[in-house]
Amino acid sequence: MLSSNDFNSSLAFSLDQFKKHDLVKADSIDLMNRVDSKFLFRLSELPKILEECVSSYSALQMLKTCVFAYKNTYFDFPDYHLYLSHHNKKLNRNKVRFRTYPKTETKFLEVKTKTNKGRTVKARIKIPIENKVIGEENAIFIAEQGITNPKTLVPMQMCNYKRISMMDYGASERLTFDFHLHYNCRYENSNKRFDKEANFELGDFVIAELKQNKLSRESKFYEIMRKRMLRPKGFSKYCMGMFLCQGNNLKSNRFKSNLLRMRKEAIYDG
Numbered sequence: 001m002l003s004s005n006d007f008n009s010s011l012a013f014s015l016d017q018f019k020k021h022d023l024v025k026a027d028s029i030d031l032m033n034r035v036d037s038k039f040l041f042r043l044s045e046l047p048k049i050l051e052e053c054v055s056s057y058s059a060l061q062m063l064k065t066c067v068f069a070y071k072n073t074y075f076d077f078p079d080y081h082l083y084l085s086h087h088n089k090k091l092n093r094n095k096v097r098f099r100t101y102p103k104t105e106t107k108f109l110e111v112k113t114k115t116n117k118g119r120t121v122k123a124r125i126k127i128p129i130e131n132k133v134i135g136e137e138n139a140i141f142i143a144e145q146g147i148t149n150p151k152t153l154v155p156m157q158m159c160n161y162k163r164i165s166m167m168d169y170g171a172s173e174r175l176t177f178d179f180h181l182h183y184n185c186r187y188e189n190s191n192k193r194f195d196k197e198a199n200f201e202l203g204d205f206v207i208a209e210l211k212q213n214k215l216s217r218e219s220k221f222y223e224i225m226r227k228r229m230l231r232p233k234g235f236s237k238y239c240m241g242m243f244l245c246q247g248n249n250l251k252s253n254r255f256k257s258n259l260l261r262m263r264k265e266a267i268y269d270g
Contacts, residue, residue, distance in 0.1 A: 007044070011067075014050040020061040021167060029171055032122045037210040037232045039225050040258070043179055046206050049224060050164070050177075056220035057166040057175055063103060070178075071100040071160050074238045075134065075153040080250060083156075086239050087254045091116035094147055095238055098131065105129055109138050111145040120211075157241050158184040168220070174211040175221055179203075181237065185245035198245045207235055233258065 041049070059066045075096040076082045085093040095112045109131075110124040125141050134142070134153050142150035160182045166175040181202040210221050225231070235258060243255040 007047070010047040011050075014047040015059060015066045015164070017051065017054045018057070018059040018066070018166075020066070021058045023060065023062060026060050026165065026167060026174075029167055029174060031174055031211045031213065034120050034211045034213060035118065035215045036120050037212070037215070037222070038235050039208040039210075039230050040233050040235060041206055041208070041228070041230055043204050043206055045228075046177060046179065049208075049228075052224045053166065053175070053221065057168050060165040060167070065103075066164055068163050068165070069102045069160065070163050071102065071158065072237070073098040073100075073132075073155050074157045074159065074241075076156045077149075077152055078154060080156075080242070083239060083242050084251060086114075086236055087251050089254070092146075094145070095236075096142060096147065096150075096153060097238075098127070099124075100129070107131065109141060111142060111147065113145065156186055157238060157245070159237050159241055161237075172213065173219060173221075176209045176211070178207045178209070178237075179205070181207075183241040183244065185241055200241065200244045202240075207237070 060068075062068070075098075082093070082095055086095075091114070093114050097110050097112075098107060099110055100107045107127050107129045108124045109127050110122055113121045113123075115121060123141075123145050127138065131138070133155070134150060139150040142153070161178050162180045164177040166177075167173070168175070183198075183200040183202075185198050185200070208221070208225075210219060212219065216222075236255075239255055240258065242250060243252045243259070
């Protein structure tokens, strides 16, 4: 296994090979309504996989870096309705989160919907950086996305991670690599009261996500994954965090396969 210093050096070398684009260029691709394909692999593989992407993708660069910190606060109802909707494969299900970009000191309220057509639709509004709870204006926006009783949403989980973001030269798809995940979750005791916090790290694997307007397995990234015998795999950061935190208290069978795979490959040994 690479040491932290060796990995960082290898990652920096790989990223240096890319052509770069800025946030204005990245925002030119409107993929708020899209098809997602996710892949899981070891963190140690990331530098080599990135090098295979150089010929087809450019990397987002801001303030002289291509690696960005993301901070998500996920909200759910006290009965875990949003979590259970995902677990039960309910169509037209939602996730609600605050997403903070520390590098630019900006924050958004986002509602993601998985439609009955298998598409991901994201709606978001910019909010003050100091917002920590669902306020009146936030509740109105959430209700407009079809979620009832938004004022009863409570913060369930914080999920922080690093991201590398890319776009293809044809400006038709985005590609992101998320790693160094850290969870801080609210823990529910037997009396159904939140009285503890639980922390978990999933530091040795990467979630790669290919975002396309229409699913195309002719994408260069699909080709790269096929060569490594890696197939698309569903993965929800929110649901995995809740499973790790409260797997004994919540319905979680659907998410066990990802954890078993990570343990088998020594990606996660918790």
